Amino acid sequence: MRVLNVTLKNFRNYEEASFAPHQALNIITGPNAQGKTNLLESIYYTLRGRSFRAERDKDIIQWQKDTTTIQTGVLYKARKIEIKWKIKENNKKLTINGVDTPRAELDHFGVVLFCPEDLNLVKGSPQERRKFLDHDVGSLNPGYGKTWRQYARVVTQRNSLLKEIRDRRASQDMLEVWDEQLYRHGARVIYLRLQILKKLIPIARNIHLQITSGGEELQAKYLSSLALEPGLTEEQIYQIFLKTGQKMRATEIQRCQTMLGPHRDDLALFINGIEARSFGSQGQQRTVTLSLKLSQLELWYREFGEYPILLLDDVLFELDKSRQGMLLERIINKVQTFITTSFTGGIEENIKGAGLLWQVNAGNLAAKEEF
Numbered sequence: 269m270r271v272l273n274v275t276l277k278n279f280r281n282y283e284e285a286s287f288a289p290h291q292a293l294n295i296i297t298g299p300n301a302q303g304k305t306n307l308l309e310s311i312y313y314t315l316r317g318r319s320f321r322a323e324r325d326k327d328i329i330q331w332q333k334d335t336t337t338i339q340t341g342v343l344y345k346a347r348k349i350e351i352k353w354k355i356k357e358n359n360k361k362l363t364i365n366g367v368d369t370p371r372a373e374l375d376h377f378g379v380v381l382f383c384p385e386d387l388n389l390v391k392g393s394p395q396e397r398r399k400f401l402d403h404d405v406g407s408l409n410p411g412y413g414k415t416w417r418q419y420a421r422v423v424t425q426r427n428s429l430l431k432e433i434r435d436r437r438a439s440q441d442m443l444e445v446w447d448e449q450l451y452r453h454g455a456r457v458i459y460l461r462l463q464i465l466k467k468l469i470p471i472a473r474n475i476h477l478q479i480t481s482g483g484e485e486l487q488a489k490y491l492s493s494l495a496l497e498p499g500l501t502e503e504q505i506y507q508i509f510l511k512t513g514q515k516m517r518a519t520e521i522q523r524c525q526t527m528l529g530p531h532r533d534d535l536a537l538f539i540n541g542i543e544a545r546s547f548g549s550q551g552q553q554r555t556v557t558l559s560l561k562l563s564q565l566e567l568w569y570r571e572f573g574e575y576p577i578l579l580l581d582d583v584l585f586e587l588d589k590s591r592q593g594m595l596l597e598r599i600i601n602k603v604q605t606f607i608t609t610s611f612t613g614g615i616e617e618n619i620k621g622a623g624l625l626w627q628v629n630a631g632n633l634a635a636k637e638e639f
C-alpha cells in the first residue's frame with residue numbers, strides 16, 4: 269500500500285498544503301515546532317480516523333477555523349482510492365471515492381506508527397501495553413477495532429450505572445443488559461488479541477534474534493484479569509468471563525468500576541526468560557519495541573499481501589547506528605516510510621536512490637532534494 273498524494277486544509281499549522289510523497293522513503297526535516305509531526309498525524313488520521321496524539325478532534329483543526337479537510341489518494345491492491353475526511357468540532361465525515369463510508373472500512377488500510385512514546389512500551393504502565401494491543405496488534409485484524417470500540421463503550425456506560433446503583437439511583441437488575449454485552453464483546457476482544465499474538469510473537473522473536481545476533485530470545489505472555497488456559501475458544505472465554513464476572517459484581521458496585529475484562533489485561537515481555545520490564549536495560553527494551561514494530565510490518569504483509577505505511581516520528585535517531593541500519597534494511601524499497609527528524613545526520617547519503625528529503629518551515633512543506 270502506498271500514499272500517492274495528500275492535500276490538507278486548515279489542518280494544525282497547515283493552512284493549505286499539497287504533496288506527493290516518494291514511493292519509498294520520505295524524510296521530513298526542519299527545525300522544532302514547524303509541522304513535521306503534524307504531517308504524520310494527518311496521514312495517520314486519514315487511515316485510522318483518529319489522531320495518535322490529540323485528545324479531541326477539535327485540536328487538529330487550525331485555530332480560529334471551524335473545519336479541516338484531509339484528502340488522501342492511496343494505492344491499495346493496485347487500485348487508486350480517494351479518502352477524504354471533513355472534520356468539525358463535533359462531527360466528522362468520511363468519504364471514500366466520493367461515497368459516505370463508515371469508519372470501520374478503514375480497518376483494511378495498514379499503518380504502523382513508531383513514535384517516542386512507544387519507547388515506553390516495555391517499561392511503561394500496563395496502559396501503554398494495552399494501547400499497543402488495541403491499536404497495533406488489533407489493527408492486524410479488520411474487525412478488531414469495531415469490537416474494541418463497542419467493548420470500551422459498554423465499560424464506560426456500565427461504570428456509570430455501577431455508580432448509580434451504589435448511590436441507589438438505579439436498580440441492580442439494569443446490569444443484566446450491560447453484562448451480557450460486556451462478556452460477549454470482551455470475550456471477542458481477548459480471543460482476537462490472542463489469535464493475532466499467536467502469529468505476531470514468533471515473527472517478533474525471529475526479528476529480535478536477528479537484531480541481537482542470536483543473543484536474545486523474545487517471549488511474550490498475555491496476562492488476563494480472567495483465569496484463562498491456553499487454546500480456549502471464544503465461547504469458552506465468554507463462559508469464564510460470565511462466571512467470574514457474576515462473582516465480582518458486589519465489589520464492582522462498591523468501587524463503581526468494571527474490574528474484569530480486556531481493559532484490565534496486560535502483556536508481559538521476556539528476554540531470555542527474564543521480564544524485560546523490570547530487568548531489561550534501556551537498550552534492550554528499545555530493541556524489543558523495534559522488533560514488535562517490525563513484526564507488525566511482516567505480519568501485515570503475510571496476512572494481506574501488502575506492506576502497510578510506516579510512520580517514524582522522531583525515533584530513528586533514538587536508535588543506535590546498528591539498529592538504524594537494521595530498520596532501514598528491512599523497509600527500503602518495500603515499505604513506504606515517512607520519517608520526521610530535525611537532524612538527518614547525513615543518513616540520506618548512505619541510502620542514495622531511496623527517497624526524498626522534505627523541508628518544513630512554519631506549515632510550509634517543500635521537496636528539498638531527491639537522494
Ligand SMILES: Nc1ncnc2c1ncn2[C@@H]1O[C@H](COP(=O)(O)OP(=O)(O)OP(=O)(O)O)[C@@H](O)[C@H]1O
Nearest residue numbers: 280281300301302303304305306327328329330331
Ligand atoms: N490546531 C492548531 N492550529 C494551528 N497551529 C497548531 C495547531 N496545533 C499545533 N499547532 C502548531 O504546530 C506546531 C507544532 O508542530 P509539530 O508538532 O508538527 O512540530 P514538529 O515540527 O514535529 O516539531 P518537533 O521537531 O519539536 O517535534 C507548533 O508551532 C504549534 O503551535
